[in-house]
Amino acid sequence: MRRLTVIATAVLVALLPACTVERPPAESGGWDDTGEVTYWMWDANQLPAYQQCATDFEASNPDIDIAIEQVGWDYYWGRMLTSFVANSAPDVFVNHTSKYGDYTSRGLIEPLDELIARDGPDLSQFVEGTGDLWVGDDGKRYGLPKDFDAVGLFYNATMAQDAGITPEQMQNLTWNPQDGGTYEDVLARLSVDVNGVRGDEPGFDPRNVATYGLGITYPPGGGSGQTQWSFLTATLGWSHTEKPLWGTRFNYDDPRFQDTIAWWRSLIDKGYMPPVEQAVGNEPSQLMQAGRVALVTEGSWNISTFAKLGGIELATAPTPIGPRGFRAAMTNSLADSIAAGSPNKGAAWKWVRYLASPECQSVVAQGGVVVPAVASVVPVAEAAIGAQGLDITPFTRHLREGTAFPFPAAHHAADVDSIMEAATERVMGGSADVSSLTAANEEVNALFTQG
Amino acid sequence: MVTVDTAVAPTSSTPGQEAGGLTPGRVLAWACLIAIIAITLFPFYWMLRTALSNGTTLATAGTSWLPVDFTWGAFRRVLGLATLEEAQAEGGTGSAVDFWVYLRNSVLVASLITAGQVFFGALAAYAFARMRWPGRDAVFFVLLTALMVPPIFTQLPNFLLMRDLGLINTYAALVLPFFFMTPFAVFFLRQFFLGISREIEEAARLDGAGHVRTFFQLIVPMSWGPITTLALLQYVQAWNEYFWPLLVGSERSVRTLTVALGVFRSQTPQGSLDWPGLMAATLIAALPVLLLFIAFGRKIVDSIGFSGIK
Numbered sequence: 001m002r003r004l005t006v007i008a009t010a011v012l013v014a015l016l017p018a019c020t021v022e023r024p025p026a027e028s029g030g031w032d033d034t035g036e037v038t039y040w041m042w043d044a045n046q047l048p049a050y051q052q053c054a055t056d057f058e059a060s061n062p063d064i065d066i067a068i069e070q071v072g073w074d075y076y077w078g079r080m081l082t083s084f085v086a087n088s089a090p091d092v093f094v095n096h097t098s099k100y101g102d103y104t105s106r107g108l109i110e111p112l113d114e115l116i117a118r119d120g121p122d123l124s125q126f127v128e129g130t131g132d133l134w135v136g137d138d139g140k141r142y143g144l145p146k147d148f149d150a151v152g153l154f155y156n157a158t159m160a161q162d163a164g165i166t167p168e169q170m171q172n173l174t175w176n177p178q179d180g181g182t183y184e185d186v187l188a189r190l191s192v193d194v195n196g197v198r199g200d201e202p203g204f205d206p207r208n209v210a211t212y213g214l215g216i217t218y219p220p221g222g223g224s225g226q227t228q229w230s231f232l233t234a235t236l237g238w239s240h241t242e243k244p245l246w247g248t249r250f251n252y253d254d255p256r257f258q259d260t261i262a263w264w265r266s267l268i269d270k271g272y273m274p275p276v277e278q279a280v281g282n283e284p285s286q287l288m289q290a291g292r293v294a295l296v297t298e299g300s301w302n303i304s305t306f307a308k309l310g311g312i313e314l315a316t317a318p319t320p321i322g323p324r325g326f327r328a329a330m331t332n333s334l335a336d337s338i339a340a341g342s343p344n345k346g347a348a349w350k351w352v353r354y355l356a357s358p359e360c361q362s363v364v365a366q367g368g369v370v371v372p373a374v375a376s377v378v379p380v381a382e383a384a385i386g387a388q389g390l391d392i393t394p395f396t397r398h399l400r401e402g403t404a405f406p407f408p409a410a411h412h413a414a415d416v417d418s419i420m421e422a423a424t425e426r427v428m429g430g431s432a433d434v435s436s437l438t439a440a441n442e443e444v445n446a447l448f449t450q451g
Numbered sequence: 452m453v454t455v456d457t458a459v460a461p462t463s464s465t466p467g468q469e470a471g472g473l474t475p476g477r478v479l480a481w482a483c484l485i486a487i488i489a490i491t492l493f494p495f496y497w498m499l500r501t502a503l504s505n506g507t508t509l510a511t512a513g514t515s516w517l518p519v520d521f522t523w524g525a526f527r528r529v530l531g532l533a534t535l536e537e538a539q540a541e542g543g544t545g546s547a548v549d550f551w552v553y554l555r556n557s558v559l560v561a562s563l564i565t566a567g568q569v570f571f572g573a574l575a576a577y578a579f580a581r582m583r584w585p586g587r588d589a590v591f592f593v594l595l596t597a598l599m600v601p602p603i604f605t606q607l608p609n610f611l612l613m614r615d616l617g618l619i620n621t622y623a624a625l626v627l628p629f630f631f632m633t634p635f636a637v638f639f640l641r642q643f644f645l646g647i648s649r650e651i652e653e654a655a656r657l658d659g660a661g662h663v664r665t666f667f668q669l670i671v672p673m674s675w676g677p678i679t680t681l682a683l684l685q686y687v688q689a690w691n692e693y694f695w696p697l698l699v700g701s702e703r704s705v706r707t708l709t710v711a712l713g714v715f716r717s718q719t720p721q722g723s724l725d726w727p728g729l730m731a732a733t734l735i736a737a738l739p740v741l742l743l744f745i746a747f748g749r750k751i752v753d754s755i756g757f758s759g760i761k
């Protein structure tokens with residue numbers, strides 16, 4: 001027993017110094033401009049391009065090392081949270097419009113206004129609107145935009161040709177929540193049951209469908225419906241909140257929103273879209289490759305993923321024109337932010353500036369995955385992505401034609417998403433009526449009145 | 452020269468086993484057994500089939516029993532043998548699995564946890580089974596009660612403790628909550644120690660052996676089977692542990708294989724993920740535990756039979 005006591009005492013003594021170490025407060029940080037800058041990102045497809053940026057940056061800044069870590073989207077935000085709690089957050093990280101409000105309200109990321117005023121960059125170099133997304137509701141700027149995206153249609157060109165649908169038709173689809181317009185006609189035509197009968201032909205069996213016209217993702221849209229339904233609701237003049245950014249009153253109780261969801265839901269009953277459970281664990285790209293769906297609505301950041309799919313010929317088309325005569329697409333811009341607790345914010349700021357520079361963004365553009373936010377290199381990206389075989393202009397035309405609308409940045413974004421994910425899932429799963437979204441809306445709005 | 456008569460007479464003469472023994476009952480039993488084995492092994496076959504497929508064309512033949520567009524590429528990617536261009540050409544992303552680093556971390560963490568738990572668990576079990584001290588049964592009751600507390604309740608306090616100790620993203624944080632003992636380890640060994648004859652212990656006592664000597668020279672050698680079983684069970688559990696390593700050891704340098712595979716699985720939102728790469732990595736990650744079972748499986752069966760645990 002004595003020996004055990006000795007061992008136990010030794011362990012406790014060894015742990016004692018660790019117990020008395022005082023943690024530095026998260027908001028302290030430091031302005032060193034040397035050392036290792038940790039940088040987190042989630043998109044593995046973009047990793048090689050940013051790795052190249054880091055190599056180039058280190059060559060001209062020998063006192064700074066960049067350690068890039070890629071963590072997939074599903075883990076990214078949970079890990080970010082625990083890292084902030086544990087004071088081990090990255091110095092710089094790729095931030096998302098839907099998330100950064102939760103960080104600014106807790107003072108976890110560094111405002112950049114004074115730094116930008118002192119060192120640049122000139123904010124006019126960015127694509128219009130991308131920079132504005134990164135001004136919080138306190139008027140401070142929290143990130144330098146790095147890219148932008150929009151939503152469009154990917155469709156199986158061979159299937160469309162077999163169905164007698166021309167590329168011209170696909171470029172000029174129309175939609176309304178009553179009969180679905182030519183958009184629904186196309187989805188019906190592209191749906192084929194196990195007997196080879198098309199959705200617009202008599203005898204179509206909606207319960208035994210071999211190829212669905214439209215794909216569905218899981219979860220079906222959450223609070224923003226970025227790639228699922230937002231491009232439809234916007235054509236009715238509906239918007240998520242009372243103002244584009246930092247709204248505090250959501251509009252999920254609006255008939256225009258609920259009519260759109262009701263129409264979208266009806267596609268499942270008609271056999272033009274698979275039941276939502278079929279989307280669990282299946283990526284839209286793989287469902288298309290397997291021939292299970294003929295058309296999906298997706299973000300431009302997935303163009304290279306679709307372009308790489310073997311054994312299938314794909315094409316792109318813009319979102320349909322709504323009853324008011326215009327088409328719409330949600331656009332979003334990611335940005336790089338600096339953690340307020342970073343011990344070497346000087347070096348972090350240098351890296352963030354380089355990430356937003358035409359030099360780094362040219363490298364990213366040539367990577368052919370996303371369209372950079374630096375306006376002068378957008379054509380480089382269009383060419384690089386286009387060289388993979390898919391036309392990117394159905395996505396970028398929204399910016400040229402002014403039909404893009406911003407991702408609805410708001411506080412409590414995680415809570416809004418979880419409430420709306422559950423609510424839309426119930427509706428799409430058939431266990432709740434579309435009118436139940438009114439109660440969900442009340443729940444969402446209560447987040448803002450309860451503080 | 453010794454000759455061996457190979458014409459051995461049948462040792463069994465039960466009616467069912469005569470004339471080839473192919474009774475309908477046996478056929479049914481064999482069919483059930485084969486079906487169960489097939490169902491059990493099928494996921495592994497499907498993993499292998501996916502791992503040997505080409506990621507860019509995998510979904511074109513989703514129901515094919517054979518690898519789609521056969522390639523070793525996924526295994527090469529996972530083991531760090533493929534270039535970025537090769538990986539991307541076969542449906543991989545820019546993301547790499549630092550397989551050897553994560554394997555080292557998993558082996559290190561699982562080994563430390565197992566060593567600690569078995570050693571301290573055995574000591575505690577000895578104290579509960581072979582020593583008499585005031586309040587022993589009450590303490591044992593409390594310990595057993597701890598078995599009922601779902602681990603999720605202790606994760607957050609433990610996480611905050613590790614943070615305050617400054618141990619986040621260190622091996623110590625990964626190992627410490629499991630290192631000293633678990634109620635299960637103590638309970639498992641105590642039940643076995645209880646069965647050891649007291650006379651042997653008393654004989655040792657008469658020969659002048661104290662508790663430490665009795666434990667190390669008598670109890671431990673006699674309990675080698677259950678101790679190995681416990682070690683193996685704890686090793687597998689530590690190997691598969693996911694949530695705690697994700698919380699405190701997500702940094703690349705200390706990341707374990709389970710966490711690494713989870714991170715690898717989740718890539719671009721709604722993007723195509725590298726299924727062949729994931730399946731290849733999972734198969735390789737399962738290998739060490741499989742090898743352990745092959746090496747020690749017989750010992751487990753023996754010790755379970757011996758200790759009467761069912």
